[in-house]
Amino acid sequence: MVTASDQPTAVLRTSRLALPDPLISGLIVVLLLLNALIxxxxxxxxxxxxxxxxxFPVSALLAAPINIALVxxxxxxxxxxxxxxxxxxxxxxxxxxxxxRGPGGDIMLGSDGRTLLLFxxxxxxxxxxxxxxxxSR
Numbered sequence: 001m002v003t004a005s006d007q008p009t010a011v012l013r014t015s016r017l018a019l020p021d022p023l024i025s026g027l028i029v030v031l032l033l034l035n036a037l038i039x040x041x042x043x044x045x046x047x048x049x050x051x052x053x054x055x056f057p058v059s060a061l062l063a064a065p066i067n068i069a070l071v072x073x074x075x076x077x078x079x080x081x082x083x084x085x086x087x088x089x090x091x092x093x094x095x096x097x098x099x100x101r102g103p104g105g106d107i108m109l110g111s112d113g114r115t116l117l118l119f120x121x122x123x124x125x126x127x128x129x130x131x132x133x134x135x136s137r
Contacts, residue, residue, distance in 0.1 A: 025077035029086070032073050036087040039066050040094040040122075044108050047118055060118040064125035067091060071126045081134045088126050095119060 043066075046059040070087035078084060098108040099115070109115045 028077050029074070032070055032087050033090045036067075036070055036091040037094050039063075039070075040091050040098070043118060043122070044095075044098050047109070047114055055114060057114040057117055060114060060121050063118055063122040067122050067126045068129045071129060075133075081130060084133075085126070085130060088123060091122055095122065 043059040043063050047057050049056055049058055067088055070091075071084050074084040074087055095109075095118075101107055109118075
């Protein structure tokens with residue numbers, strides 16, 4: 001006879017909600033990818049911000065939580081870890097476009113530490129978050 005005390009205890013896991021309708025999830029993906037480009041444009045425009053005479057790249061510091069939120073939002077529509085990094089791929093593509101020369105020879109991103117800080121915060125923070133999420137499963 002098997003009693004309840006003889007059986008191993010079940011490990012309780014937090015269950016994720018069911019994935020939304022494919023049409024709604026496709027709309028969410030498009031909006032998140034568009035949001036990645038919009039936030040990059042705002043971050044690039046506010047990168048040369050100064051407080052007094054000291055450069056203060058507040059947009060580079062805000063790039064980390066914003067891009068982590070984009071990846072977190074992508075987790076609501078897919079279970080695949082690789083696909084959740086899609087907003088960051090779009091963000092990097094936009095970053096490379098902003099770092100290249102335009103038709104008039106002007107560059108939106110200069111060759112300084114603020115640009116490197118923007119790139120590091122915009123890519124390394126979501127990559128660390130995805131590394132944590134992929135190893136916690």
